[in-house]
Structure formats: C-alpha cells, structure tokens
Amino acid sequence: MNRYITLILLLLFQHSFAATPEELLEEANEAYTRSEYNYAAELYEQILTEGMVSADLYYNLGNAYFKSNKLGPAIVNFERALRLRPSDEDASHNLAVARSRIVDSTEQRPQLFYERWWKAAYSLQGSDGWAITSIILIIAFLAATSAYLFSKTVVWKKVSFYFMLLFFITGTLSLVFAQKQYNRITSEKEAIIMQARVTAKSSPSAQSSDLFLMHEGTKVTIRNGLGEWKEISLPNGSVGWIKNESMEII
Amino acid sequence: MWALLPLALWAGEVEFTASAPSEVAAGERFRLTYQVNARPTDFRAPDINGFRILSGPSQSSSTSMQMINGRTTVTESFSYTFVLQASEEGTFTIAPARITVDGENYQSNSLTVRVRQGTAPSSASQAQSTPGQDSQASSRDLFIRATANTLTPYQGQQVIVSYNLYTRVTVNQYSIDRLPSYRGFWTENITAQGQPQTRTEVIDGQTYRVAEIYRVAIFPQRSGELTVDPLQSELVISLPSQRRQSLIDEFFSGSPFGGRQVRQTVESNAVTLDVKALPAQNRPATFSGMVGTDFDVDASINQTELKANDAVNLTIAITGSGNMRMLEEPAINFPANLEVFDPNISDNIRNTTSGISGTRTYDYVMIPRTGGEFVIPEAEFVYFDPQTARYVRKPFGEFVLQVSGEPGLAGTTPGTVSQEEIQLLGTDIRFIRTDNIVLYPAGSAFYGSTLFWLLILMPFLLFAFFVVYLRNQIKLQGNQELLRNKKADKLARKRLKKAKTFLDKKQENDFYDEIFRALWGYLSDKLSIPVSILNKENVEGAFKTKKVPRELSDSFIATLNDCEYARFAPGEKEDRMAEIYKKALNTIITIEKDLRNKQV
Missing domain, CATH: 1.20.120 (Four Helix Bundle (Hemerythrin (Met), subunit A))
Incomplete structure (x- = not known):
C-alpha cells in the first residue's frame, strides 16, 4: 500500500524534481538574503513563467516586491499565496503590513456574525486541503457505518451511529468548502491596482466622467469586462470602469 | 574694440547715450559711440574739437527679443560710431549729439576725455622689440586677471568671479577657449550680454584698457580649500610693425591700421578660496542648506472657507539672493486628512552681473476630503546670512480652513489610517521561507481531478464490497x-x-x-x-x-x-x-x- 502512495505522489509532483526551478528558487532565496530584492523578484518570476507554483513561492515573491518598494505587486503575490493556503499566518501578516502602507483604506462592509463564521470556516484550508480532508472523513464515515452494521452489542451500535453522523456532516461540509474555495480561485475575480493613481470612470471610455480615485495596492472585485476596460467594485460598494493595464488579476 | 553700452534698456523710454574712454594717451585711437534704443529719424553729430576723426560715423543696428514671464519685449538699438585719435594732451569735452525719434528731439550726454602724454600703443611694441618675440605681445602687455569678490566664503555662499582682460595692444577679437572646470562648485554664468564694457586702469604707471570678458557666480559645495582653475582665451591682436613697411606689404598684411594681426592664447590666474563650513552652533533643525541674503517668504491662501472636496490653493513665494535654483521645498506639516498634491514650482530667477537673485513660487493644490476645521501649522524657511554669519528664520503660516460638509465622512480616498493599522506601521514583514518548498505545476488542482474523484468513489466501492462479503x-x-x-x-x-x-x-x-x-x-x-x-x-x-x-x-x-x-x-x-x-x-x-x- 505504501508503495502505491509513493507512486501517486511521484506522479503528482514529478515536475518538481526537474533541476532548474529548484536551483532558481535556491538562488532567489540567497539573493533575497543578500538584500538584492530586485534580482530575487526576477528569479521568482522566472520560476512562475516556467509554470511552477507554490504558496511559499508567491509568499517569497511578495516579500521581494515589498522590499523593493513595489506595493502593488507585493500585495498581489501575498493574496495569491493566501489563495493557495488560506491558513498561512505569515502571508496574512505581511499582507497586513503591505496594506498599511498603501494610500487607500477602503472599509469592508460589516458582515453578520454567521457570514464571518462561515468565511472563517472555509478559509481554514485551500480547496485541495479541503478535498483531502473530505476524503479522509468519507473513509471514516464508511468505517463507522460498517461498525454500526456489524457490531453485536447495543453500546457499540450507539457509539458507532453517532460517529457515523458526525463524519457524514463534516465530510459533506468539507466537500462544500472545497467547492467554495475552488470557485473563489477560478471564477471570483479580484484584482489589485498597480498604478500610483487610477481614476474610475462612469463608463468604459476615457471621455466619460470621473467617479473616484484609487491608489496602488487597492483590492477591487471584477464584475464585468468590455474590451480593454473592466467594471470593478470596491468593498465599500463603489462601482466604476478602469483599464485592464491599471490592475493585475490575482 | 571699444565698447557699446549693454542693452539694459526698456521699451517705451528713449535713451540716448554717448560713450568713450575717459582717459586716453596722446596719439591713441579710440571709439566714440552714440547709442539709442529706438529707431531715430536723423542723427546730428556735434563738432568734435581736439580730436582727429579717423572714420565715422558708421551706423549699426541690432534687434533683441526678450521673453520674460511669457511677455515678449522687442528692443531695437542703433549705434553711431566714430573712430577718433587724440592729437594733443589736455582735457577735452565732446558736446552732446542730437537725435529725433517719432518727431521728438533727444539729446545725449556730453563726455569729457582726458588725453595724457606719451605712451601710445606703438611704444608698447617698442618695449618688446627683441627679435623672435615680436610675434607675440608680452604678458605685461596682455593678461587676464581673475578676481573673486571674497576669498573666504561660507559653504554655499555666492561668490562672483570676474575675468578681466588687461591690454595695452589692440585686441580685434577674443573668444573663450576653455572654461574652468569649477570642480566643487555650482556655477551660473552671469556675464553681461552684448559687448563688454571697457575702462582704463593704470598699473605701475602703465595704462591698460580693461574689459570684463567673463563673469560667473559660483557656490562652493564643500568646505576647505577650493581652487578655481585658470580660464583660457584666444585673442586676435594687432601688433604695430617695427620696420617701415612698403605700401604693398602693408596692404597684404591686412591690418586696418597698419599693424600685423596675431593670434595669441592667454590664460588667467587661478583663484584659491578658503571655504568656511557653516557654523553648527544655533543651526535650526529646519535649515535646508540655503545660504544667501535678503530672503523673504510670502505665503498666501486663496480661500479659507470652502466645501469638502473643493480645491484650495496655497502659494509660497521665496524671494532672495543666493543659489535660488537649488532651493528646497519648505517642509510643511499638512493635516493627514487633507489631500495635498505636489506643488507646481515657478521660477523668476535673474542672472545679473551682481549675482543670482529672484523668486521661486510653490503652488500647492489641496483638497479637503471631509468637513471640519483644517489647520496648516506655522512653518519656517531658514537661511544662513553670510554677512551677519547668522541663521535667519522666516516663519510663515498658520492657515485655518473651515470646510463645510460632514466631518469625518469617509470620502472616496480617505487619507486617514485606522487605529489597527497604525499599530502595524512600525513593524516589518516576516522573512521568506527557505525550507521544504514544494513546487508543482500550475493548474494542477487536486480538487476536481480524476484522482480526487477516484479517491472519493473508491471507499464507497470498497465499503459495498465489504458489506456484501460480510453479509x-x-x-x-x-x-x-x-x-x-x-x-x-x-x-x-x-x-x-x-x-x-x-x-x-x-x-x-x-x-x-x-x-x-x-x-x-x-x-x-x-x-x-x-x-x-x-x-x-x-x-x-x-x-x-x-x-x-x-x-x-x-x-x-x-x-x-x-x-x-x-x-x-x-x-x-x-x-x-x-x-x-x-x-x-x-x-x-x-x-x-x-x-x-x-x-x-
């Protein structure tokens, strides 16, 4: 059985054993340690262009950008790290530090307690984390079910029944959370403003009237797109159109 | 070459001046120039007694266009030049000339010229009559002297260095070959426009004609001994011929007055300054390095009562004499919730022969994003006055803005930072991760993959199999x-x-x-x-x-x-x-x- 797990892991991660990205990563980390932040950022980006990702990679890249005073790219990469691993405490901390340096501080719409709990719950893990959890819980559920079916004494039947219920509920929730996180990554588009000052327009044209001003590092949600323009909304509810080049999608 | 007056003339006012050296030697040739800053209809020269008119009057005109603050001023000037020769010793007066501009009559000033005995330019060339040297004027006859108005300036103080050409021979042409490198200085050229003005000066009994060929304002950038390198100029001079030349020789030598034309390179002396450091004692923290005199600050605001999100202009004009182009923006502690744009800087800085002076104006556009009272606190401009050797404070402000509108209302771009974020300001980000980083190909999400569904379904299949078997x-x-x-x-x-x-x-x-x-x-x-x-x-x-x-x-x-x-x-x-x-x-x-x- 162990041999098969290793085989599956090997199939999953076989690309990571290619020598170049690993070497690049090591070199980038060394550059960062030597305070050559621009060079480090360049190397991390190179790993990304080779198609390799990791929450830690995005985290390191965010750090490199932050240290070279590029707040917009830093925030984008911290957000990406958190998408892959929502429980990453270091990434949340660094994101908070980076956010405190930006100009805009759009306030979050206050959420009801159950919304907050729901969000806190599904943010515990990324979609893959929840997927693995749900598989484990389903196995546990089936084990409890068999115990219930084949136990001969009443006490055992009772205990296994409660476990069966528990694993069923938690397993289903894990699946729902996995789907939720998956949707967040694939369909819920958020972006970070990358230019020092961006004016949101009332319609997708440069001649239309100005609505509000945003600064580098501000997080917006993309609602719609038309050509080189995107309709974006701010957490405080403001909606306007800005050009694609003034932001970077997370 | 004898001088024209610099064109420091203003349109609308007719100025008619006569100029000539105040002292000449007997037998010397000199120029008498009449200059007017408008187009004259006629020119009537006075009777010139005591001098021989060699040529003239020759007429020349020049037009100059000046743009100051976007306004264009066109200045026309006309000059009438006589070349005279003094024949006898004594003091002579040249009577005013008359001119008519737009139907009105104007009179020039009268001139007094003293004719001294003796040393005509010809004797100068006789002094160096040794063969082999006769192709060059000696350094006694022709030299450039560099002088600074002070030799012990403070760091950053304006020092004016002028380069004067002393000559006892006729200089037909000059050009500046090589300017000093001015290492350790910030420099501004303040040479007067137009032809250099000349005067005569007597050194060791010899009369020299003196013309300022270059003038520069320099600002030492560090303390200690700083040297201004020599300036080099190439001149075309006329040397009088020593031997009587045949008429044909004279013709081919090309000299207008019978001398030979010679090219000569002359170097000025170097000037060494002992630059003093600015005193550390009593130096205000707001001092930004400006050294100069007569500074003043004028700050004004165009409105003090306005609505939220309206723009208000704050204008700060700093006037003075010193290195104005290196003036630093005054530090003003604007309130945090007032959005202030980078100032628009406009200069009205003049390079005059007495140095650099003028006004630099900072125009700030400010937009209060919320209602309430905004206080722009008093700020100050500090400069060092080298004449009194003291730091001078020029305070300006304070301004109070009364903004109508909801106080504390979060605008589209609030400048305020919440309490929670303030606590974070002092902290730095955490270090990168270096261990156990597993890279995997992008887009290989485990959730939704075949493997995932397989792992979800397998337990069920196993379970069903197990149950059936057990049953x-x-x-x-x-x-x-x-x-x-x-x-x-x-x-x-x-x-x-x-x-x-x-x-x-x-x-x-x-x-x-x-x-x-x-x-x-x-x-x-x-x-x-x-x-x-x-x-x-x-x-x-x-x-x-x-x-x-x-x-x-x-x-x-x-x-x-x-x-x-x-x-x-x-x-x-x-x-x-x-x-x-x-x-x-x-x-x-x-x-x-x-x-x-x-x-x-």
Whole structure:
C-alpha cells in the first residue's frame, strides 16, 4: 500500500524534481538574503513563467516586491499565496503590513456574525486541503457505518451511529468548502491596482466622467469586462470602469 | 574694440547715450559711440574739437527679443560710431549729439576725455622689440586677471568671479577657449550680454584698457580649500610693425591700421578660496542648506472657507539672493486628512552681473476630503546670512480652513489610517521561507481531478464490497447451524441405533460411548455449541436461553448422569443398558418435540 502512495505522489509532483526551478528558487532565496530584492523578484518570476507554483513561492515573491518598494505587486503575490493556503499566518501578516502602507483604506462592509463564521470556516484550508480532508472523513464515515452494521452489542451500535453522523456532516461540509474555495480561485475575480493613481470612470471610455480615485495596492472585485476596460467594485460598494493595464488579476 | 553700452534698456523710454574712454594717451585711437534704443529719424553729430576723426560715423543696428514671464519685449538699438585719435594732451569735452525719434528731439550726454602724454600703443611694441618675440605681445602687455569678490566664503555662499582682460595692444577679437572646470562648485554664468564694457586702469604707471570678458557666480559645495582653475582665451591682436613697411606689404598684411594681426592664447590666474563650513552652533533643525541674503517668504491662501472636496490653493513665494535654483521645498506639516498634491514650482530667477537673485513660487493644490476645521501649522524657511554669519528664520503660516460638509465622512480616498493599522506601521514583514518548498505545476488542482474523484468513489466501492462479503459470510454460517440443527435429531437416532446394536451384542463400553456421543452431539448441534466446550454447567444455561422447560433439561442431565453411573455400577448390566437406551431415546424425542414446537 505504501508503495502505491509513493507512486501517486511521484506522479503528482514529478515536475518538481526537474533541476532548474529548484536551483532558481535556491538562488532567489540567497539573493533575497543578500538584500538584492530586485534580482530575487526576477528569479521568482522566472520560476512562475516556467509554470511552477507554490504558496511559499508567491509568499517569497511578495516579500521581494515589498522590499523593493513595489506595493502593488507585493500585495498581489501575498493574496495569491493566501489563495493557495488560506491558513498561512505569515502571508496574512505581511499582507497586513503591505496594506498599511498603501494610500487607500477602503472599509469592508460589516458582515453578520454567521457570514464571518462561515468565511472563517472555509478559509481554514485551500480547496485541495479541503478535498483531502473530505476524503479522509468519507473513509471514516464508511468505517463507522460498517461498525454500526456489524457490531453485536447495543453500546457499540450507539457509539458507532453517532460517529457515523458526525463524519457524514463534516465530510459533506468539507466537500462544500472545497467547492467554495475552488470557485473563489477560478471564477471570483479580484484584482489589485498597480498604478500610483487610477481614476474610475462612469463608463468604459476615457471621455466619460470621473467617479473616484484609487491608489496602488487597492483590492477591487471584477464584475464585468468590455474590451480593454473592466467594471470593478470596491468593498465599500463603489462601482466604476478602469483599464485592464491599471490592475493585475490575482 | 571699444565698447557699446549693454542693452539694459526698456521699451517705451528713449535713451540716448554717448560713450568713450575717459582717459586716453596722446596719439591713441579710440571709439566714440552714440547709442539709442529706438529707431531715430536723423542723427546730428556735434563738432568734435581736439580730436582727429579717423572714420565715422558708421551706423549699426541690432534687434533683441526678450521673453520674460511669457511677455515678449522687442528692443531695437542703433549705434553711431566714430573712430577718433587724440592729437594733443589736455582735457577735452565732446558736446552732446542730437537725435529725433517719432518727431521728438533727444539729446545725449556730453563726455569729457582726458588725453595724457606719451605712451601710445606703438611704444608698447617698442618695449618688446627683441627679435623672435615680436610675434607675440608680452604678458605685461596682455593678461587676464581673475578676481573673486571674497576669498573666504561660507559653504554655499555666492561668490562672483570676474575675468578681466588687461591690454595695452589692440585686441580685434577674443573668444573663450576653455572654461574652468569649477570642480566643487555650482556655477551660473552671469556675464553681461552684448559687448563688454571697457575702462582704463593704470598699473605701475602703465595704462591698460580693461574689459570684463567673463563673469560667473559660483557656490562652493564643500568646505576647505577650493581652487578655481585658470580660464583660457584666444585673442586676435594687432601688433604695430617695427620696420617701415612698403605700401604693398602693408596692404597684404591686412591690418586696418597698419599693424600685423596675431593670434595669441592667454590664460588667467587661478583663484584659491578658503571655504568656511557653516557654523553648527544655533543651526535650526529646519535649515535646508540655503545660504544667501535678503530672503523673504510670502505665503498666501486663496480661500479659507470652502466645501469638502473643493480645491484650495496655497502659494509660497521665496524671494532672495543666493543659489535660488537649488532651493528646497519648505517642509510643511499638512493635516493627514487633507489631500495635498505636489506643488507646481515657478521660477523668476535673474542672472545679473551682481549675482543670482529672484523668486521661486510653490503652488500647492489641496483638497479637503471631509468637513471640519483644517489647520496648516506655522512653518519656517531658514537661511544662513553670510554677512551677519547668522541663521535667519522666516516663519510663515498658520492657515485655518473651515470646510463645510460632514466631518469625518469617509470620502472616496480617505487619507486617514485606522487605529489597527497604525499599530502595524512600525513593524516589518516576516522573512521568506527557505525550507521544504514544494513546487508543482500550475493548474494542477487536486480538487476536481480524476484522482480526487477516484479517491472519493473508491471507499464507497470498497465499503459495498465489504458489506456484501460480510453479509454472505454471516448467512453461510447461519445456514450451517440450521442444517446441523435440522440434522441433529437424525444423527442422534442413528447413533442410538448403533448403540442398540452394541446393546444386542452386549458390548458395554461401546454402547455407553455411543450413547454419550448421541446425547452430546445432539446437544451441540441443537444449541450451536461446539462439543469441545460443552459441559453439564453450560448445558443448563444453553437450555435456558432456548427456553427449554426445566424438567426436560433436568431429565437430559439426569440421563447423562445415569449413563456415567450405570457404566461403573454393579448389578444386572443388560437391563440397565436397555433402560438407559430407552431413557436417552425418550429425552431426545421430548426435547426435539419441544424445540420443534417453539420454532413453528
């Protein structure tokens, strides 16, 4: 059985054993340690262009950008790290530090307690984390079910029944959370403003009237797109159109 | 070359001036120039007594266009030049000339020229009549002297260095070949426009004509000894011929006045400045390095009562004399929730022969994003005055803005930072991760992959398989017991029949063995208890769970007991064997009957 797990892991991660990205990563980390932040950022980006990702990679890249005073790219990469691993405490901390340096501080719409709990719950893990959890819980559920079916004494039947219920509920929730996180990554588009000052327009044209001003590092949600323009909304509810080049999608 | 006046003239006002050297030597040639800054209709020269007119009046005109602050001023100037020669010693007065501009008459100033005895330019060339040297004027006759207005300036203080050409020969042309590198200085060229003005100066009894050819304002950038390198100029001079030349020679030499034209390179002296550092004592923290004189600050705001999101202009004009182009923006502590754009900087800085001076204006556009009172606190501009050797503070402000609108209303771009974020301001980000980073190809999400669905479905399949298998196993086991249960009676009867044959043959041991086997076997099959663990004690319990009546279980056990006793008891063996046989048969039949009834 162990041999098969290793085989599956090997199939999953076989690309990571290619020598170049690993070497690049090591070199980038060394550059960062030597305070050559621009060079480090360049190397991390190179790993990304080779198609390799990791929450830690995005985290390191965010750090490199932050240290070279590029707040917009830093925030984008911290957000990406958190998408892959929502429980990453270091990434949340660094994101908070980076956010405190930006100009805009759009306030979050206050959420009801159950919304907050729901969000806190599904943010515990990324979609893959929840997927693995749900598989484990389903196995546990089936084990409890068999115990219930084949136990001969009443006490055992009772205990296994409660476990069966528990694993069923938690397993289903894990699946729902996995789907939720998956949707967040694939369909819920958020972006970070990358230019020092961006004016949101009332319609997708440069001649239309100005609505509000945003600064580098501000997080917006993309609602719609038309050509080189995107309709974006701010957490405080403001909606306007800005050009694609003034932001970077997370 | 004799001078024209610099064109420091203003349009609209007619100025008509005459100029000539105030002192000349007898026999010397000089220029008398009349200059007017407008187009004259006629020019009437005065009678010139005591001088010989060699040429003139020759007329020249120039037009200059000046753009100051976007306004264009066109200046026309006309000059009338005479070349005169002094013939006798004495003091002569040249009467004013007359001119008509736009129908109005103007008069120039009158001039007084003193003619001294003796040293005409020709004698200068005679002084260096040694052959071989006659192609160059000696350094006594021609030199450039660099002078600074102070030799011990403070760091950043404006120092004016002027380069004067001293000559006793006629200079037809000059050009500046090489400017000093001014290492360690910030420099601004302040040479007067137009032809250099000349004067005469007597050094060691020799009369020199002096013209300032270059003037520069320099600002030492560090303290210590700083040297201004020499300036180099190339001149075309006329040397009077020593020998009487033939008329043809003279013609080909090309000299207008009979001399030979010679090119000569002249270098000025170097100037060494001992630059003093600015005193550290009493230096205000707001001092930004400006050294100069007569600074003043004028700050104004265009409105103090406005609505939120309206723009307001703050204008700060700093006027003074010093290195104005290096002036730093004054530090103003604007309120945090007032959006302030970078100032628009406009300069009105003049390079005059007395140095750099002027005004730099900072225009700030500010937008209050919320209502309430905004206070722009008092700020100050600090400069160092080298004349008094003191730091001078020029405070300006404070301005109070009354903004109508909701106070504290979060605008589209609030400048305020929430309390929670303030706590974070001092902290730095955490260090990168270097260990155990697993890279994997992008887009390889585990959730939704085939492997994921396989791992979700597999447990269910395994579970179903397991359940089915277990069920069958249980069923099979149950069937076997049933079978044995059903066959128990038959088996017991078969064994009893065998016991009967042993009874008939009077084989006592075999008979009892067979009876035991029949009884225990029956019991084992009926109660699903293996023979090996059966004994009299658990038989009773087993009967109880099967709800067999007490009498039956008692009689069964009694029969077992009888069998054991009968084996070893004395007496008639055959009767006892028959009796035991009958008893065992009866017991099995009654129990079988009882269990049959219960099953139905």
